[in-house]
Amino acid sequence: MEDPYIFLENINSTKALDFINAKNRFFREKFGAISDKLLPRILQLYNIPTAVQLKCSRNGLYILARTVDRFTVYRVWGSDKNIVLDSKSLGDNVIIQWINPSPSGDLIAFAYSSGSDAAITKIIDVESGEEVDELKGVVSNINWIDRYRYYYVRFYKDGRTPDGVEAPAERVLLRETSGCEEVVFGSMLPSKHMISLEESKISNRVFTTVTYGWIRSWIYAGLLEDPSTWRLVYNPGEALAYPIDYVDGRYFVTVYDGNGLGRVVATREDGYIEEIIGEDPRYPLQEAVVYLDKIVATYLVNASSKLRLYKLSGEFIKEITFDKPGTVSQLQNCIDCCTFIYTSFDVPYKVYMIKKEDLIEVDGVSAINVCSEEHYIESFDKTPIHVFHVYNCRRRSNKAVLIGYGGFGISLTPRYLDYMLLLIDDGGEYFIANIRGGGEHGRKWHKAGRREKRENVYGDFLSVIKWLKSQGYRVVIHGRSNGGLLCGVIYVRYPDLIDGAVIGYPLLDMLRYHKLYIGSLWIPEYGDPDKPSDRDYLSRISPYHNLREDARYPKCLIYTGLSDDRVHPGHALKFSAKLDEHGVENYLRVETASGHIGADPMISGKEKADILAFIYYVLQLDEKLK
Template structure:
């Protein structure tokens, strides 16, 4: 049976989350004395929002949903009647509720782009909640605002985007702005603490995250809309986000940077070759850039079900149209670019970044730098020590601040 199941038992009653015959998820009650499927009773039916899970505490059922890319936790009684929804301090992501069925207190963790993970104590009977524990770091979360907007992509599709900035930001069309995206492999970019976002906000800049097609924010249909011959939708969504930021006076092309890694490196590689006029700077990390040959190196053949392969003549045509390496045009004024890769990358072969850096250096007509940040001992699969992570982030942010004119602030 191709479905997910999970739940908790209270006496002879088993409350179960499942996506069986309900792609977005539902909660059913199973009588353990008569557990046959025909006796299952749906108590929380499927909705348009995706049900990620459920838990039991204080005699109540808590259902955790992903709705427009943010967490919603709704509380139901044991018959399925909704009683209330938990309120959060800002847009963000929360863990499921944890507690005991016969006790009135429960706990959950919440984070957002400007707020580190914070544990809250929740009183089930009244809805009262308070901070139980938080990490003590020098980030002024109360001064950082997280906003969600929706914009229209090239084909009319409605795309969500998060904006993070310091409260009271003046929209003068000149804010240094970093736009981040991924758009692939059914991966959802949900809000969570970002040191980069907090730093840019404190410096008077804007951090933006576009929830592009190809991700999992709205289920498998959203994912499929950014696969194979529809991959250009992902790039169109990202370019439209850039244009929205400019049109709505957050920034302008001389103060707009983009960043992405792995599949996101392909994304920003496509954006810089298709619309070099939109960007001042690009950070392109561990990227796939030669899409006509990518499947020949390391583990990339496992990604053919996402992109297709140029070895198939029909797929060759659409891959060739967007492959960043094959769309570099000599004499074009390209933005400043920092490619990041390393010898220890066992997933995306560093040859992509090396050859693209060389080609852009030989082809660009602008005086903006094309750099290759190359590490002989690191890759993109994590595992680097904290001091190395700090060093790498410092290099990236220094590059952005240099290119976006922030060093004089």
């Protein structure tokens, strides 16, 4: 059947822009007054910085942080903390996506954009600020050979690669700061295969990992200065594997075979493989690094991080835990120490260092105190679903936001959600459901929510909603990206069970998603609409195709950004138009300067204020703001 709203996929057309402008005006007329009262309080929370990225070098730690109106790069060296760069110097509405200092720390590479994946990448001299090189497009994984040469990974989102393979695809290039470059790895790799590049911290090796569809990967390695030596060193078959480092003639690797919970193995140059750390019977291994004569590994225990230290032989040394549920990320070997970022529901960030076996706080901040609980809810097939519950320590309420994702093996762990602190302060609570499709319980948990098994994802989320309703809660469901698809499915199928939905940067047309932007990359996760067997179940889960004229849908907010070059804004626009056709009260918010990876802090703050304004309206928390 012909799609009457396909014109909204042409987001630069006059007709689509008129639709967007009218929708944005309608939203502001309804929620502008409430949002304007919430925004100053959100920006006040933005005065508390959050750490986006941590990188180490020989002349200190580099921290990319978001502050009230900008992104800032700091260098921490001993007790000194100096600003190296801030986004305001790069232009208006700019976000710094990532940073990567050279091993010596005298150069730093960084990428910036207005929210799109496509960015400008620059390399500057840290002391003088002089620009050394510039790249454009989707660039990542800069690995330094010396001051004048480096490798990087380029993502081709359309067209063809230099070797003629149809996008989407990635290639590794060797580049000189003079501008000369050549492809040195990945030629003739098929479309939809992604590449990551990582140099050893303690040897002259470099690792390239080829991944297909979040379900399998294999590792190449060789000498940093000679790409001709890069060869396959580990192929786990139908499983994921990631490099750790090269030590004493052995490549240390994490592999997710067996039960998919993760183990550490070492493979020698002659191909002999030895298990170093066996698979934990219950908890998934998240990442591991070699530090001095130890392995430092993070595990997820009930969706919260725990650290374990082992000898290189695999002998257990000790476990490091934290006072409250939290998330360890960006674990890395900094030669004489191991560093990482820790965050929690009320901890924007802390940077920790492991020296020998001691844990030392290097930098960090805390916010207002909140309380949290953990529950296990029985799903439709008796599978226990872990749920975080975050609330005001002084009082409880019956007004809840339920957050979910359920895909790509991504785990929803304790994170600092600044705008949710306002909700809690004003009488709301929020819950996070660790449903199938994520990685909270390993690769089997992910596989149980892929493709035709996605019904498990929706069944799990539905079970948590039913439990909340049985406890007397009003419920707004909230999800972004794949989580937007999750909320779209629940909204369309079970309108009587929820009080409202917030659907962000979503996939909603599951019969055309693979034709929009880089959507074909996600075929291994969702299925291929061009195959009849896959199209059959995709048509059943596609929210856009399952809206019913006879249903009484609750209020919903759909939001997206025109700079999103990952999930096409047309998903959100078309869904809103079809809701209009059915006479459903819905609100569409389209940001003109944000994308899938985020926005400038001020723009992000306004988006969050608008999201909260809608949630307050549905949960009847807005009375005190009038």
